[in-house]
Amino acid sequence: MVNSWWEVQVLCDPALEDTVFWRFETFGGHGTASQRRTHFRQIQAYFPQDEFELLDLAALALRIKQDAICSQLAIPQTTWRLIDEEDWSKSWKDHWSPQEIGDRLIINPAWMDKPEGSDRLILQLDPGAAFGTGTHPTTQLCLESLEMRVDSDTPDVTVADIGCGSGILSIAALLLGAKHAYAVDLDALAVRATQENAALNGFTAPQIEVQQGSLDTLMKTLEKPVDGILCNILAEVIVDLIPQLSEIAHPQSWGILSGILLEQSKLVADTLEQHGWVVATLWRRKEWCCLNIRRS
Numbered sequence: 001m002v003n004s005w006w007e008v009q010v011l012c013d014p015a016l017e018d019t020v021f022w023r024f025e026t027f028g029g030h031g032t033a034s035q036r037r038t039h040f041r042q043i044q045a046y047f048p049q050d051e052f053e054l055l056d057l058a059a060l061a062l063r064i065k066q067d068a069i070c071s072q073l074a075i076p077q078t079t080w081r082l083i084d085e086e087d088w089s090k091s092w093k094d095h096w097s098p099q100e101i102g103d104r105l106i107i108n109p110a111w112m113d114k115p116e117g118s119d120r121l122i123l124q125l126d127p128g129a130a131f132g133t134g135t136h137p138t139t140q141l142c143l144e145s146l147e148m149r150v151d152s153d154t155p156d157v158t159v160a161d162i163g164c165g166s167g168i169l170s171i172a173a174l175l176l177g178a179k180h181a182y183a184v185d186l187d188a189l190a191v192r193a194t195q196e197n198a199a200l201n202g203f204t205a206p207q208i209e210v211q212q213g214s215l216d217t218l219m220k221t222l223e224k225p226v227d228g229i230l231c232n233i234l235a236e237v238i239v240d241l242i243p244q245l246s247e248i249a250h251p252q253s254w255g256i257l258s259g260i261l262l263e264q265s266k267l268v269a270d271t272l273e274q275h276g277w278v279v280a281t282l283w284r285r286k287e288w289c290c291l292n293i294r295r296s
């Protein structure tokens, strides 16, 4: 059980924002959020104290500094402090507000009143320690792609959500009209967050089934192939998963893959092609992209 967290805060040039998000994610940060300041960005993430030594944080700060130097940007200021569980949840909640995404969704922090008078689907979310507040470009790209794939005209859609984090993509799929979501994540905190968030939105098993694990878990437990595969992890991880992706797909299945930096998209697309998939569209936001794929 985690009792204390490192709150790591980076003040940097806006152009470094995506890189810092990516560094936080690869280091295992939770609840990453950013705010605009007049001439710079303030980005923070939280790291469980029992898993991170001061040396790890120093290494993270050094990497971020090197990233800035390589991009010829001002040297960022990285600071950290130890906070307890209660302060942690409050601290990052202070930085988060309702957010409209695409044409049909609004992500509403669970501790705030539901927005009134909106004709959007309201996705209630409390990510807790898991990734996926909807503020990251990759999550937004996945949600916008999902809107184009799932609606009330496609009522029997089933989706697999690999690396579900807070559960945001599975829940969005169900709100948009999908029939079943099968969510997996290696992180036990993400499994718990997904179950709790699903319940907040009125979804429980069997409509949503959440397990700790990855693609191999789904391969063992799914009774039928799914119509859609959602996977917002990192390119390196996605490339490793691709060879077995078709094990949970049928000939008409589609996929939405993100967490991929633009310069990594060719590697991912080539690997997809080698394994019977094609990239139908590539959506881009900042340095990130999202591949909408189908079987070839």
Ligand SMILES: C[S@@+](CC[C@H](N)C(=O)[O-])C[C@H]1O[C@@H](n2cnc3c(N)ncnc32)[C@H](O)[C@@H]1O
Binding pocket: 025, 130, 131, 132, 133, 134, 138, 139, 142, 162, 163, 164, 165, 166, 167, 168, 169, 184, 185, 186, 187, 190, 213, 214, 215, 232, 233, 237, 259
């Ligand atoms: C970038 S977050 C995405 C969360 C959410 N789906 C979203 O779109 O915002 C990636 C998640 O993938 C999980 N993850 C990383 N590698 C994984 C793997 N090989 N299999 C399953 N989950 C993985 C992480 O624990 C993390 O929760």
